[in-house]
Amino acid sequence: MEGMSETTAPSSVEHVSHDGPHGYASDKEAYLKRMRRIEGQVRGIARMIDEDVYCIDILTQVSAVTKALHAVSLALVEDHLGHCVVDAARTSPDEGAAKVREAADAIGRLVRS
Amino acid sequence: MEGMSETTAPSSVEHVSHDGPHGYASDKEAYLKRMRRIEGQVRGIARMIDEDVYCIDILTQVSAVTKALHAVSLALVEDHLGHCVVDAARTSPDEGAAKVREAADAIGRLVRS
């Protein structure tokens, strides 16, 4: 698997503490289920290509997977804002500001992806 | 795998013929390789969630996968226009028009995904 680290990707903002349970922790099983389903959809697209399915029908499935990934991203963003960012804001203005900056960068990557 | 048909999805434009090799046929192996890599990335994200990796780092990887899927879609669109749409246009104005309509709908779904 090129393009991503095998285990734990390093945080992009090293000086911001992010120990403890993360925003998505309480829904971990639901997120894992969604990712397994997306994995199955990706495998299904490979099978469609292998079976020479019509281009437009493959495109429709790729769009469905992209939509499902965007939905996961939005759920992660909301959980992150509601836990990590809110907690940081309640700890100190500086920690709040650092977390907001970091979240805004992630939202920017999401919008451009 | 909910949300998509197990085998061959029906074409959205039934009256348009689309037998024979499709736009992506000559690059089939390259497309399959890209999809396998994306599948590995999706599995990597599930592993990150399972290992309680920081939300922002997960978001970064989800954006990378979305980007990779968009790139696959764009390649499929270009192959489709260059083969299926061009061939239809050379066959008859009506077949050309039907394929253009169908391609524009797929591009619309892609832009909104």
Next chain:
Amino acid sequence: MEGMSETTAPSSVEHVSHDGPHGYASDKEAYLKRMRRIEGQVRGIARMIDEDVYCIDILTQVSAVTKALHAVSLALVEDHLGHCVVDAARTSPDEGAAKVREAADAIGRLVRS
């Protein structure tokens, strides 16, 4: 101007207080300058259509305007998180949660636009 209210659009979350200076207040002049520039670009596209400029060149300019609007949205989101959401989080958990919910909805509309 159809499709938007003439004066002040009603807030989508009426029960959340949002008096006082908003997130973008300190940069108001910069935002106004960006919007005037985007307005000029939109007018430029109308002129290109009127002068029968080539479709692809018009599409390039429309993409440039869409990109500029996305950049404005991201700046507004960051200002909003850094002021309104952080302030609400520091006031009470409930106000923080309501603001996060509202911000996540806006980010969702942005990603899908």
Next chain:
Amino acid sequence: MEGMSETTAPSSVEHVSHDGPHGYASDKEAYLKRMRRIEGQVRGIARMIDEDVYCIDILTQVSAVTKALHAVSLALVEDHLGHCVVDAARTSPDEGAAKVREAADAIGRLVRS
């Protein structure tokens, strides 16, 4: 107006001929009307900023304008495929291939904008 040429932007693919009426010619008035409406919406957003309207309500309007611009882009793409690309395909395989390449690039900019 920085960032775009004042009059006619040069084509990005100089060697491809694109004289004569373009894809959008027959709907020129409808396109001009849509652009004027978008111009009014952009001016409305500037007014909202000037009147210190709540951030989220401004974001909602920016998303509406982005959506309207995407719809214009998709209509231009469809008109372009149905006229310029189909005509080129019927003229010669080489002209068809050049137009497809150019259209795919424009669609890529649209998806990423």
